[in-house]
Amino acid sequence: MIEDIVKLKERGLTLQEIAEQMNMSIGKVQYRWNKYRQQQSPPSEIFAPPVEIKKDKWSMPYEYKEANACLIPHTHESLYVYWSFSNSIKNMAEHHFRTKWEELPNVLKLYDVTDIIFYGHNAHRTFEVDLPPMTNNWFIHCLEPDRTYIADIGTRTFDGSFFTLLRSNPAETSAAEMSDTYDEKLERWKHQEVTQPEWLENFSTYSYYQKIR
Amino acid sequence: MSNGYFALVLHAHLPYVRHKEANRLEERWVFEALTETYIPLLWVLEEQPESLSWTLSFSPPLLELLNDPVIQKRYLEHLDLTLKLIKKEKNHSKIKHEKEVIAFYEDRFKKIMQTYQQYDCQMIKAFKTYRDEGKITCITSAATHAFLPYVQTEQGLKAQILAGINTYERYFGEKPTGFWLPECAYSPGIDKVLADAGIRYTFVDEQTVLKSKPLPRKGIGAPVYSPHGVALFPRNQFISETIWNSSVGYPGDNDYREFYRDVAYERDYEYIKGFIHPEGIRIDSSLKYWRITGDTEKKDWYNRVRAVEKVKLHSFDFNNRIDEYLHNNEQSYPPQLITAPFDAELFGHWWFEGPEFLKQAMVVSSEQNISWITPQEFLYRHYQDLETVRPAFSTWGKNGTGEVWLNETNAWMYRHLHYCEKKLVELAANLSKEKVNIVIERYANQMVREWMLAASSDWAFIVEGNSAAHYAKERFQEHIERFHALRLSIQNGSFNVNEISDYENEYPFIPMDLWPLFKNQHDLYVENQYKKQQTKGKKILILSWEFPPMVVGGLSRHVFDLSRKLIDLGHEVYVLTSSVEGYPDYEINNGVHVYRIAGKQPAFDSFFHWTGSLNFAMADYAAELSKKIHFDCIHAHDWLVSVAALAIKSELNIPLITTIHATEHGRNNGITSPLQYEINQKEWELMDGSDSLIVCSTYMKQELVEVFQIPEDKITILPNGIDPDQLVIKSQKNMDYHNRPHNELLLFSVGRIVKEKGFQTIIEAAEILRNKGLQVKFVIAGKGPLLDELREMVKQKQLDNYVYLAGFVSDEERNEWFAKADAALFPSHYEPFGIVALEGMASGKLTIVSDTGGLKEIIDHETTGLKVYPNDPHSIVWAVEYMLANREHCKEMARKGEETAKTVFSWDSIAERTADLYNKIHNKTAKVGGMV
Structure with missing residues (x-):
């Protein structure tokens, strides 16, 4: 398999395109490719080529090295989440668990947080998905319509508890059915009993200095 | 109607x-x-x-x-070419029906040309x-x-x-x-x-x-x-x-024109080659002569009528x-x-x-x-x-639903688009600081354009639909790459007018000021707020899992006192600690910035993983704060913040100073359980990863050198300090609460009720003293896992009149007990420092301590207090008898003890020495950095 990847890579395809051609996940291709490159690269002090000075051309990465988990509405019963880790989080996880990053299990935990202020332990319902290695995105299917969810990306402790590494924004599944029941939240909003809507509005006013007062 | x-x-x-x-x-x-x-x-x-x-x-x-003038010009050329093709078709055609359709197109294209020119394009x-x-x-x-x-x-x-x-x-x-x-x-x-x-x-x-x-x-x-x-x-x-x-729908009617049959695909290559793409690719000519006809490959001529x-x-x-x-x-x-x-x-x-x-x-x-x-x-x-x-x-x-624009084929796009948005917000925050260089502004505007062009719903749609998927993918990647190239040019200062003009000319799109749309009120406020602030002192980031009002051991008090004194010395102190219900997540307390942080799983049932969760949150917070606050060093306290301390050090590349207050090995007299082993590891990693270590006593230094093999020159001994103001009794109202016989001796002990504090030895001593018929009363204040066991022990030995277990006491009550007592007694088996002993001394009471750990360094036996053997009730009995026999000398020792506590162990001098250490480490690491 690696021979095929190398061939395609030599023809100038991106890893994304190779993954598509070979019908593999990009994660797998990236993993194989990196492994291959590690094996190929000779000790630098012996074979180091003359240093070429040229302006680095930026090319699109497979993911960014930032701690981020983003949950996106998809259908009435599915959501999409993508994520990436910073080196800092990887190092801390290795430090805390005294286990190599690659050996830590990847787990996604989904929380139903409809109408609650979620602090980590008070979800209506939760479930966990064991993720294949090198995964950085997931479609979460078979959800209940008209609910609010939050996704955590994490790992498992030695005694089997879920340990959160990343937490996503909340996202909603849309309603699947018509409903003519009275909507309290809308009524309170219409009658100006609240200053902020009590439902989820998709757009956060993102600020760079979010945590600085 | x-x-x-x-x-x-x-x-x-x-x-x-x-x-x-x-x-x-x-x-x-x-x-x-x-x-x-x-x-x-x-x-x-x-x-x-x-x-x-x-x-x-x-x-x-x-x-x-x-x-766009370029598009307009090219469209006219395109119309010209089409009219030429029609002419050629006209001459070429022999079939009546075909001739009719061609005539229709001739009229139509002439009209198109006329309309387009009539409106000047x-x-x-x-x-x-x-x-x-x-x-x-x-x-x-x-x-x-x-x-x-x-x-x-x-x-x-x-x-x-x-x-x-x-x-x-x-x-x-x-x-x-x-x-x-x-x-x-x-x-x-x-x-x-x-x-x-x-x-x-x-x-x-x-x-x-x-x-x-x-x-x-x-x-x-x-x-x-x-x-x-x-x-x-x-x-x-x-x-x-x-x-x-x-x-x-109507459009599918058999009499309407067939979209998928075009002259361009019907003619010989030699005949058509002047009218298709110069590279020989056949593309629609818009001349379509057939009607839908029906579900057949054989299409009839298009009939206008x-x-x-x-x-x-x-x-x-x-x-x-x-x-x-x-x-x-x-x-x-x-x-x-x-x-x-x-x-x-x-x-x-x-x-x-x-x-x-x-x-x-x-x-x-x-x-x-x-x-x-x-x-x-x-x-x-x-x-x-x-x-x-x-x-x-x-x-x-x-x-x-969203499934057309978000599915397995195109989901990968959104990560890049969102990343661009966040970087634009960051850029806008940075550019809001001062008057912006006009060239940089052009870069910023072009970055917004590139993000916008990448964000077209068309790309995700086309990639999904697979027609022209390659083009869509290429365009998407191109704009993302251009975004990052522009960003890089701003970052490394290589921005210039020529480069940005090239970028602008390539996609001359929405020529307005775009970047200011990414400003954020809060960011503007922060930029303004922090522009003014200039201090000469150091900016110190302190990590401590406990901080008042959360007090579990002596750590909380220690960090609080140290922080306040550092403020007095002109430094800025930022404390990251764990959240406490009912207390603000941010406050300025005595000049100290206190951030109370909750982990993402603040109710984790394993304490070890609870601290892990807290550490992740602390490191994240520190990184966020560092966007505006340029910390000079980190000061960590004990293993509980080890993961965060090392992560922040490597992320911010600043020195890390750690105070080791106690070790798991010392507390347990060795490492036996797996949890103790994990904690022991965290301690070692923290010590190993710190640039400098502070301990409170020679005893602790010895422990670090012997148990953890830490080089001696990495360790500085700075005793813990006390603040005598904290020991003043504010009201006298409870002073007569405990009526007691005139000549009865009262000895007061306080601390967490855990084995290493040695309170059980007091009960054994009390039994001996009762049997000797001496009038002594021991008061032990504090709570802890051993409290119930001690209560049971007192009951069994029927020592209720000799030993009183007070449970938790407030600071005020503790001060009252110190005032009432004849002596303060701390018979610990393990005590890295023994701040309580200092408090006893500072209260002006004779202080009796175990001859162990940091305690033995504080007291000069029979000069500033008394020492007893740890774990030996007879030694306590000896001390009590010594007090009864030498009342005047005891008063003298108490006076000297008080003087020592208030001078040698004052926070003012300890904070100064701590700050000196920050300077020393800072200069040392700065020098190393300069050489590499």
């Missing part, structure tokens, strides 16, 4: 496909749309009945394309004329037709909406009142930005309104208001289907359906409204006869008195009759 209305809305859009180099295939999309849709729509407007009006939306990319101006005449209402859409629910930030959403409106205003001279949501994709919150931008109405799918909360009483018979007051006009599927449904007949027939049918629908669904306040929105290119490009159909349908409507209305006019008349509902995320795509 019926009481009700029909509203036609066409949305014209093409992705921005202008390329500097000529002959890009995608440029033909513009030519085809001009030839088949936009120019024929002008013909419709020329001839449409006076009484009718409809709505036409132009996306900003299309406006920019139509106004200025299509927008042409439509504007008809707008001014009231024949159409024009509106616009998002800047690059982004799928708005998948934009991540409010700033990004605003930029898409406001830049769209601005572009429209540039061409039409006024702001639009309506807005086309790309793909009719709505999600809560979009309406807020639209309303803020002055938009009064938009269009959604039928299902969006039907699944809103609550279901509106008129269903889709009337528009509804969104929560923020934008009118949402629902697409009427029943009526729309007559046109867009591929199997039953038959097609025009069908147009008439279908126009009548369409009007009948509208009339019938309005009749069957009659309503009042407001009257029934059928809204029929379509992609404009459906008419003409996909359905060749579409524009003629529209004109014909208008003629029939006007004859039959079917009222056409624009949404703008409808709102003007009926704005009071609309209900407010709460719609959810939905689109006009498959199943009304």
Whole structure:
């Protein structure tokens, strides 16, 4: 398999395109490719080529090295989440668990947080998905319509508890059915009993200095 | 006629496909749309009945394309070439039917050329004329037709909406009142930005309104208001289907022109090669001579007469359906409204006869008195009759969901788009600091453009649909790469006028100031706030899992006292600690910035993982703070913050100083359990990773050297300090609470009730003293895991009159006990320092301590206090007897002890020495950094 990847890579395809051609996940291709490159690269002090000075051309990465988990509405019963880790989080996880990053299990935990202020332990319902290695995105299917969810990306402790590494924004599944029941939240909003809507509005006013007062 | 209305809305859009180099295939999309849709729509407007009006939306990319001189010039060339081909075809054709079709095309293309030139190639101006005449209402859409629910930030959403409106205003001279949501994709919150931008109405799918909360009483018979007051006009599927449904819709009629058969594919290569793509790729010539004919490969000649007949027939049918629908669904306040929105290119490009159909349908409507209305006019008349509902995320795509624009083939795109948005917010925050270099501003604006161009819903759609997927992918990647290249140029200072001009010329799109749309009020506030602040002292980041009001051991008090004193010395101190319910997550306490942080799992049932979770949150917080606060060093306290301390050190590249207050090995007299082993590891890693270590006693230093093999020169001994003010009794009211015989001795002990504190030895000593008949009372204050066991022990030995276990006491109560007591007694087995002993001394009481750990370093035996052997009740008995025998000398020792505590162990001097250490380490590491 690696021979095929190398061939395609030599023809100038991106890893994304190779993954598509070979019908593999990009994660797998990236993993194989990196492994291959590690094996190929000779000790630098012996074979180091003359240093070429040229302006680095930026090319699109497979993911960014930032701690981020983003949950996106998809259908009435599915959501999409993508994520990436910073080196800092990887190092801390290795430090805390005294286990190599690659050996830590990847787990996604989904929380139903409809109408609650979620602090980590008070979800209506939760479930966990064991993720294949090198995964950085997931479609979460078979959800209940008209609910609010939050996704955590994490790992498992030695005694089997879920340990959160990343937490996503909340996202909603849309309603699947018509409903003519009275909507309290809308009524309170219409009658100006609240200053902020009590439902989820998709757009956060993102600020760079979010945590600085 | 019926009481009700029909509203036609066409949305014209093409992705921005202008390329500097000529002959890009995608440029033909513009030519085809001009030839088949936009120019024929002008013909419709020329001839449409006076009484009718409809709505036409132009996306900003299309406006920019139509106004582009390069595109205009190339389109004229394209028309020329087509006319040449027609001529060649005319000469070439031998068949009667074919000749007829060619003649039709000849007339048509001449007319197209004439119309285009008549308006000086200025299509927008042409439509504007008809707008001014009231024949159409024009509106616009998002800047690059982004799928708005998948934009991540409010700033990004605003930029898409406001830049769209601005572009429209540039061409039409006024702001639009309506807005086309790309793909009719709505999600809560979009309406807020639209309303803020002055938009009064938009269009959604039928299902969006039907699944809103609550279901509106008129269903889709009337528009509804969104929560923020934008009118949402629902697409009427029943009526729309007559046109867009591929199997039953009018466009599929056998007499209409076949889209998929084009002369370009029918002729010999040699014959056609001058008219197709220069590289020999056959592309549509727009000359299509055949009709749909039926479900067959053998297509008949296109027959204009038959097609025009069908147009008439279908126009009548369409009007009948509208009339019938309005009749069957009659309503009042407001009257029934059928809204029929379509992609404009459906008419003409996909359905060749579409524009003629529209004109014909208008003629029939006007004859039959079917009222056409624009949404703008409808709102003007009926704005009071609309209900407010709460719609959810939905689109006009498959199943009304996002699945067309988000699936396995295109999901990878959103990570990049969101990343760009966040970087734009960051850039805007940085640029808001001072007056911006005009070249950098151009870079910033171009970065916004690149993000916008990448964000077109077209790319995700095309990648999904697989036609031209390669182009879509390439365009997406190109803009993302250009975004990052521009960002890199700003960052490394290589920005220059030539480079940015090249970038701008490549995609001359929306020439407005865009980056300020990514500003954020809070960021502006922070930039202003922090610009003013200049201090000479160091900025110190302290990590401690406990901080008042959370007090578990001596650590909390220690960190508090140290922090305050550092403030007195002119430093800035930022403490990250764990959250406490009921206390603010940020406060300035005695000048100290205190951040109380909760982990993502603040109720983790394993304490070890609870600290892990807290550490992740602390490191994240420190990184966030460091965006504005440039810390000089980190000061960590004990293993509980080990993970965060090392992560922050490596992230911020600043020195780490750690105070080791106690070790797991010392507390347990060795390491036995797995948890102890883990903690022991964390301790070692923290010690190993720190640049400098502080311990409170020679005893502790010895432990670090011997147990952890830490080099001696890395360790500084700084005793713990006490603040005598904290020991003052504020009220005298409880002083007589404990009546006791005049000559009874009272010895007070305080601390966590754990084994290593040695309180059980006191009980054993009390038993001996009782048996000797001596009048002594021991008071032990504090709580802890061993408390119940000690209580049981006192009960069994019937020592209730000799030993009193007070449980938890407040600081005030503790001070009172010190005042009442004759001596303070601390018989610990393990005590790295023994701050309580200092408190005993500072209270002016004779202090008796175990000859162990840090305790033995504090007291000079028989000079400033007494020492006893740890774990030896007889030694305590000895001390009590010594007190009874040497009352005067004991007073003298107490006085000397008090003096020592208040001078040698004052916080002022200890804080100064700590700050000296910060300086020393800072200079040392700075030097190393300079050499590498």
